[in-house]
Structure formats: C-alpha cells, structure tokens
Amino acid sequence: METVPEATGERAPTGRITVDGLGKSFGPVEAVRDLTFTVEPGSVTGFLGPNGSGKTTTLRMILGLVTPGTGTALVEGVPFAELESPGTVVGAVLEVQGGHPKRTARAHLRAQAAAIGVPDTRVDEVLALVGLTESANRHVGGFSLGMNQRLALAAALLGDPRILVLDEPGNGLDPDGIAWLRQFMQSFAASGRSVLVSSHQLAEIELTAQRLVVIDRGRCRFDGAIDELRTSQGARVLVRSADPVKLAEALVADGLTEVDATGDDWLAVSGADAVRVGDAALKAGVAVYGMSEERVGLEQMFLKLLAEENG
Structure with a gap:
C-alpha cells in the first residue's frame, strides 16, 4: 500500500x-x-x-x-x-x-x-x-x-x-x-x-x-x-538523587511546588517532565541516580479535564 x-x-x-x-x-x-x-x-x-x-x-x-x-x-x-x-x-x-x-x-x-x-x-x-x-x-x-x-x-x-x-x-x-x-x-x-x-x-x-x-x-x-x-493533568516524574533535600529546594525555586518525598532518596515531582527536572538538578549540582516519568493516558487526561471544568 x-x-x-x-x-x-x-x-x-x-x-x-x-x-x-x-x-x-x-x-x-x-x-x-x-x-x-x-x-x-x-x-x-x-x-x-x-x-x-x-x-x-x-x-x-x-x-x-x-x-x-x-x-x-x-x-x-x-x-x-x-x-x-x-x-x-x-x-x-x-x-x-x-x-x-x-x-x-x-x-x-x-x-x-x-x-x-x-x-x-x-x-x-x-x-x-x-x-x-x-x-x-x-x-x-x-x-x-x-x-x-x-x-x-x-x-x-x-x-x-x-x-x-x-x-x-x-x-x-x-x-x-x-x-x-x-x-x-x-x-x-x-x-x-x-x-x-x-x-x-x-x-x-x-x-x-x-x-x-x-x-x-x-x-x-x-x-x-x-x-x-499531560503536564497540566498531573503527570509526575520520579527522581532519585544524592541530595533529595537540596534537589527539592531547587525544584521549588524553579516553580515546581508539588514535590513530595517517597522514601529511599526518591522525590515525586508533579507538573513537570524529565527534562525540566534534570535541568534543575544539573543547575543545583545534585547527582541524579534514577528518573522515570509516570505517563497519564489521554483518556484519563480527557476525563479529568472535563470533570474539573464541570465541577
């Protein structure tokens, strides 16, 4: 074809x-x-x-x-x-x-x-x-x-x-x-x-x-x-670093206010992608040992968006 x-x-x-x-x-x-x-x-x-x-x-x-x-x-x-x-x-x-x-x-x-x-x-x-x-x-x-x-x-x-x-x-x-x-x-x-x-x-x-x-x-x-x-509807980045406290401070300074500790040096960062989190870590001089994005499907995003607008 x-x-x-x-x-x-x-x-x-x-x-x-x-x-x-x-x-x-x-x-x-x-x-x-x-x-x-x-x-x-x-x-x-x-x-x-x-x-x-x-x-x-x-x-x-x-x-x-x-x-x-x-x-x-x-x-x-x-x-x-x-x-x-x-x-x-x-x-x-x-x-x-x-x-x-x-x-x-x-x-x-x-x-x-x-x-x-x-x-x-x-x-x-x-x-x-x-x-x-x-x-x-x-x-x-x-x-x-x-x-x-x-x-x-x-x-x-x-x-x-x-x-x-x-x-x-x-x-x-x-x-x-x-x-x-x-x-x-x-x-x-x-x-x-x-x-x-x-x-x-x-x-x-x-x-x-x-x-x-x-x-x-x-x-x-x-x-x-x-x-x-995806970012606006709650996608998260999970990141493990050498200094999660310092990294959290750097992320907040970059405007990412939803940063939560999940244990074992991992942070969960909402409203961001891996590139933004990685750039913030580099700028802060914090070594990153692991990072992954929790991707939200379009159906979930679509339903959540309409629920927010109609709520």
Whole structure:
C-alpha cells in the first residue's frame, strides 16, 4: 500500500485553519460559544469533546455548511465559500454515505473527479493511496463500513488538498486499517499539510496527533500540545538523587511546588517532565541516580479535564 505523496505543484501549502470567536445557536440551544483555535500546517490536530459538545457544528462551519452566528472560521485566510478551488485546498469526510450501490468504486470517484475538474488519472492514484485498487471494479453496494470509509477518504483526496478535515475516520476499520490510517495522517502532515481529525478513539488520537483542541458545551477547554495537557493533568516524574533535600529546594525555586518525598532518596515531582527536572538538578549540582516519568493516558487526561471544568 502506498503512502501519501509529497505536495505537488507550485501552490503554497499553507494549510492553516483559523477559528476566532466562533459561535452558533440553534433556537435556545447554544451549540458553540466564543470558540478560538488554530490548526497549523505540518501537524495532526485532534478535535475532541463529548457527544453534544459542538464538534460537528464547528466542523460544518469551517466547511461553509453552517453559517456562524458570531466570529469567523477561515481556511487559508478566507471563508470556505470564497476559496477559488476548494477541492484543491480542503478534503473533508464528515459523513460516510458511500456512492450509488450499483456503481463501482472507480466510477464513483470518476464522477466526483469530473465535478471538481480533476483528470481520471487521479482516480487510480487515490484508490492506491487508500488501499482500494483491488476493489476498484466492485460495486459500492457491497462495501463494508470500513471500505466505505476508505472510499470517502479517496474522494477527499481527489484534489490533492492541503488540508484534511475528518470526522470519526476510524469507524468500521479493523486494527490493520486503523494503524494504516494513523500512518497516513502522520505522513500527510509531515509533507507540510494539516489534518484536523475528530474522534472518540482517544487512545488512537494519542498515538496520532501532535496537538489537541478539547471542547465541551461549545467552549474550548484546552488548546495545545498533548504533553502540555499531560503536564497540566498531573503527570509526575520520579527522581532519585544524592541530595533529595537540596534537589527539592531547587525544584521549588524553579516553580515546581508539588514535590513530595517517597522514601529511599526518591522525590515525586508533579507538573513537570524529565527534562525540566534534570535541568534543575544539573543547575543545583545534585547527582541524579534514577528518573522515570509516570505517563497519564489521554483518556484519563480527557476525563479529568472535563470533570474539573464541570465541577
């Protein structure tokens, strides 16, 4: 199975999405409220939130399918509707509906390619990218949910876009398919483009994304790197040193106030990573004999973050 190719052509692959003060209400229901975040090129951004948090409404506003009540959602500096050739800028999969059941996968993609002015040669390229070459002449009506997911992704890739917007792209995929999807998104972003992916598969997002945007009740609860969330949600470093008292004083002076002795010259340092603890020890001239990080899983971090915000 092929990997995603490098971006082609003379276009500038800026791949940036900017959401600023975005809001939308449906009658008395405030679905999204004062939401601000940026999706940067060269990264996979996980878009997380519980059911009813406003994720789908936000994605639909970014793609011009819902008109914002307040604020803006810009794709490379303009609203989606003002893009001259949207298919070459954004590829999106929001709902997997498949094609006509009597139409083959190749015919389905050729129809979509014609609609956006893409040559038929691109159809076979995207079929190879998503691993459907051997199924190209099968009728779509016989496809599984996972195969329809791949077909929808192939359609999103027809214009060789700079941005992918994906809503639950792993639904229906088997473990091999999920691993493939992870590698695909990372490769796509590594080529200088960007991915905004919404998913409830938190363990997979933890392996795939570099950045997270977490929303709840339509508002942003976190926007930053996964490691930043891990640090803020109680990750600890365990460190054994020659002089734990001196090291504890140095750590407190460095702004790390949650430092606890655990016995046998070990300290437990909350809210820090190993690099920061090691730098503080070096600066204080304290020899370190052992150090380990207690990593918190994304699911634990996610649940704790929402509990804090709603508590």
